[in-house]
Amino acid sequence: MSNESASSREPPDTREEIMHATYNALHKHGYAGLSISRIAEEGDFSKSTFYHHFDDKDDILLSFADFIILQFEQGLDRESTRGPIEELYLFMNFALGNHPLAEGRPDAVERMGVWIELRSQSIHDPAFAEKFTETTDKYVEHLTGIIADGIEQGVFNDVDARKTAIYLLTTVDGAILQVTTRTDDLRPVVWEHMNEYIKDYVIRGDIDLDELPFDAEFELSAGTE
């Protein structure tokens, strides 16, 4: 999307403003309660400005799906200076909502709620199903890459990188569904067992995690509870 550096421009990009208003309207009212009027209420633009950019609710929501997917993807940077073990732990923290870039951004659980809300539209809309299949595949590919690098560098066991990535991300999807639809937060329990799995199956047995220069744990960030 070309709006990426819009914050440095004057005046602010209208499309991006509509996206932020859509986020707020979706967070407040959900998909079922969403209307163009409610989106316009959240931003400093009129309904006619909206219709200049988008045809209808479905049109904006598919573009909005791209927008939030891009926001999540911005957290997916990889730095070769980090080893695969640190990359793996950073990624798992990111996926479970402990985002190192979260400062000043909406609460992780709030963002996950908007994500689940949009993703569940896939149940009735093949266009959403295709978009979210493509997106969640990017996460699978990213994690597969980390695991494959770890195998190549001899710090991970010789697991099936792609299947292991799918398995871990399925559990992450479940944790996200739970934290957005239950009244409590089971992520610490889930992480405890997931970390056991990672340490026993993925990371080579003779590597001492206590000797690594980072904490191989999941910590709920301050803004997530």
Add this chain to the structure above:
Amino acid sequence: MSNESASSREPPDTREEIMHATYNALHKHGYAGLSISRIAEEGDFSKSTFYHHFDDKDDILLSFADFIILQFEQGLDRESTRGPIEELYLFMNFALGNHPLAEGRPDAVERMGVWIELRSQSIHDPAFAEKFTETTDKYVEHLTGIIADGIEQGVFNDVDARKTAIYLLTTVDGAILQVTTRTDDLRPVVWEHMNEYIKDYVIRGDIDLDELPFDAEFELSAGTE
């Protein structure tokens, strides 16, 4: 619910007919596209009959959540004649949508779609969040009971039964979210790794699963793809 044995009565229970019509309307149109007219279209009753039983869309949907939760719970019977290992595999198959009672009932993935659709209302509606927390806790309790029995009978390792149940059911939740919102079905891959976890962590190492009188596998039933 007192409607349980309604099928043997004459005339058929109107509330139950409204529930089945709601299922069909929700499956076809989703929560956002649902209306009382569309529910009435799916059944042999008028809008005024509907309003005799329910106040509005939210009122029917909370009752409907109870109705489908009850349907899922009917699969949760336990028979003491089965050992904990067989109970565990039956439960995992059931949870992943391979329902032994599925014959003549709606497709498992279709039912999961309706379940996710309703469950995602919890994001904006605390009444739904409380209902689905209570329900998903029943699954946790059920699986915790199976694991605790297995530990007591010496066929499972001395794991934390409740945390292990939460971990396994989180992965199941993820698999359900995926199969209802992606264009493909990752459950066989997820099951492969989940079964490894069960065999290595939960079931005692010296037990030979090949010698058990049932198949310790997950099979997609004919109606699920």
